[in-house]
Amino acid sequence: MYEINYSGRAVACTENETVLECLLRNGIEHPHSCRNGSCQTCMVQAVAGSVPQQASAPLKPSLREQGYFLPCICHPQDNLDIRPVAIMERLQVAVTGIKSLGRNLVQVKLQRPEGFAYRPGQFINLFRDDNISRCYSLASHPHHEDELVLHVRRLPHGRVSGWIHDELSQGDKIEVSGPLGDSFYVVDDQQQPLMLIGTGTGLAPLYGIIRDALHHGHTGPIHLYHGARDAADLYLGEELQRLQAEYGHFHYVPCVSGQASGDRYAAGRALDVALQRHPQLKGWRVFLCGNPEMVKLARKRAFMAGAAMQDIYADAFTVSA
């Protein structure tokens, strides 16, 4: 049992709970969202006590050094004095365009704030109002697009996605914060084969990552498997085929797991098709994005197929209405 001192208020953290769970159980309304170490909404700073390495692992080294960590993934091993961080600065941006990309799917373009630097594949928080925000991946690449580009699927009863689809329009001003996330291309081994598997709008960050790898002159083969149940939910096909025609080492395989006619699509789930064609992933770098169940399973299968744990980049889209 360890004591957590939260801005002067002391609470006891029990054996099996995280620091965040402990705060909430004690009625401390600490802001949080994903509860799995992805969104960084709940980030706090430790002013005393040592933080388990795991709890700050998803953060940038520059943040770790200052004692920042994520209470939602922190099982304390020491008494901790923590304080909430000034919430990540929110930036007001204009909506510069919204267009349909397919069934229940729109592309949203936002003006990129001055000095806003990001890596393709990262995500931002988009605020509907002071209390409701959702994470959206960036599909844009700063070299190719001046704006920030998001792919937004309308979710059943989605309080933010529904609002974006039904109410948001060009010229509106909204607030965002970020960028966040550590699933992006790092210039390292340029010959390393890359495997990217995405479902649904999991394509958005992968599209940025692929173009970033090509932008940096990656020479190893790059394989993208994009899956959906219905062909109608696949998108960006023309752009990806154009990219494939331009770069001989980029391979795009759209996959349909439900009924599909013709031979334009591989039959089956993207993960299955990818691993059937590439059963050995030793030495590969793997990017996984989309449905959390797919990402979890894919991480395990990619690892068992030989990919090193540190070469697997996963971004699970946790869905909230």
Add this chain to the structure above:
Amino acid sequence: MSQSLFEKIGGTAAVDAAVDVFYRKVLSDERISDFFDAVDMERQAAKQKAFLTMALGGPNNYSGADMRRGHAHLVARGLNDAHFDAVMENLAATLQELNVPAELIAEAAAICESTRNDVLGR
């Protein structure tokens, strides 16, 4: 001064090399994979690394009480000697695969063996 087991094996670099091999073996071992399956893989991998560091005589701060606390929920799910033996087997197979000499593997096995009663909550 004689080298420690950890130094002889190759230190942190050896653990880094061993962790993926070991974790793959554990996940594909049907006798014990259920104990490892439900949890977040990156977090698990970090734990495997901590375990290997300890087993190879590297720096660690685990006490017997930590071992008991850390495995209590698994003991409640039926963790027993057979599972402990399976982990020991996978550890030995991993080190063999990495061409660690037999006498060093025996040393690592002895370190693990010393935690058996704490891990199994006895």
